[in-house]
Amino acid sequence: MTLWRRDIPLLITFLTGIIYVLNNVGTISIGSTTLGELVQDLNVWVLIVAAFAMGVASVNLLRLHGEKVQRRREGWGYSLVLIATMLGYMLIGALGTTYQIPFFADLTNLVYTNVQSPLGATMWAMVGFFICSSAYRAFRARNVEGTIMLVAGILVMLGNAPIGESIWGGFPVLSKWLLDIPNTAGQRAIMIGAAIGAFTTALRTVTGIDRRYMGTIE
């Protein structure tokens, strides 16, 4: 049992991890094949595995919403719309792109342009408001850190807004200094720490020291 559920996945993780890492060391040739070509082949395998994963995940989505419709739970109508949209778009997408039927190809683009795109734009517009409300909550002078954020935020805003410069010419200079010096230094420190942390996490995963992503099968 552990051979299939633990040992073989660990071996695959180790080998593929090593191949990807070595590919970044330089151009490595084994006989007539380069490691880069092997990585390209592996990338195709990644797509194949991802297609299976998409199937598994889609089944979860369908079961979840199918059950909601079947039991007439609150909001079941929305679930019905989701299932119909998902299966419908899958069908017209397959007929339009895979079988190249012009009517369905146009319909695929029409739905994407007139439904998906406006919904996406709406989402990003909402994010703008969420940023404002989160900034309002965070920029309250509750403690020393909050006060520093508040003061720095106000200075940067005044430095970037035209009204700031008309109040005092030093605001843009101060704002630029805040962004270029303390902000960049802090960001770089986080970046270096995170890069080392990411490396160690990757090393733990590739070498099998950390196997929790498999569901801790011992």
Added chain:
Amino acid sequence: MAISNVSVAFTVSLIFMTVVSLYVVFRVKNSDWQPKIRRITGLDHIEEAVGRATEMGKPVHFSPGVHDITVQTAPQTFAGLAILGYVAQLCARLDVELICTIMRPNVYPLADAIVRQKYLEEGKIDRHTDRTVRYLGEHDQAYAYGVYGIMRRERPAANIMMGGFDGTAVGFAENAAITGSISVAGTAQLPQIPFFVASCDYTLIGEELYAAGAYLSKDRDTTASICGQDVVKAVVIVLLLIGTITTTFGSNAIQELLLR
């Protein structure tokens, strides 16, 4: 076998970091010394948040991020999945409903296996259903709308977000705040960190996310790897100091060395 166009700096760094990390793990494994990791405040609040959900009889929402396991930011997702195991165990133990939302299909089977295993360990496998780990759709907006909807309809008492996140995630925390939920987040995505700091109650910044998995596991090997990470970090700090001093005096030796 032939090697050409070798990136010297990358290769040397890779070998050094690997050898140091594995050496520390090996040394700790063969000694009685138990390395200690400093308390990570944000993580302590996860237990508090799940406890709050228990008292209120409301669910806990968990997201392991919006990044895949096949991209450069995959370690963030793996760190998030390690924390998911801890959260799932707590939820199973305290009989709290867990809602784990997933954006990437590749992450779904892993998250489901982790949660299922933790429920099994706690003897609560009957509580693990299709509704526990939910795939919402592999599109930023589809996932975001799905999470916003869950926040509004199911009103979780705790919202835990650990992994790689992008722009839409600020909305997760804001919707959580609107519905009175506690948000604990962690990411190493630099552009997202300020938004999490502003919108969440507790935030794990950068490398804290990676250390969190080890901190929660209490496993000797995993904790030892964090010690190896600290040794590497100390060397990087020394290099930075030398680089700063040499650059101040007009020498670019360190930069040139690292660019080879």
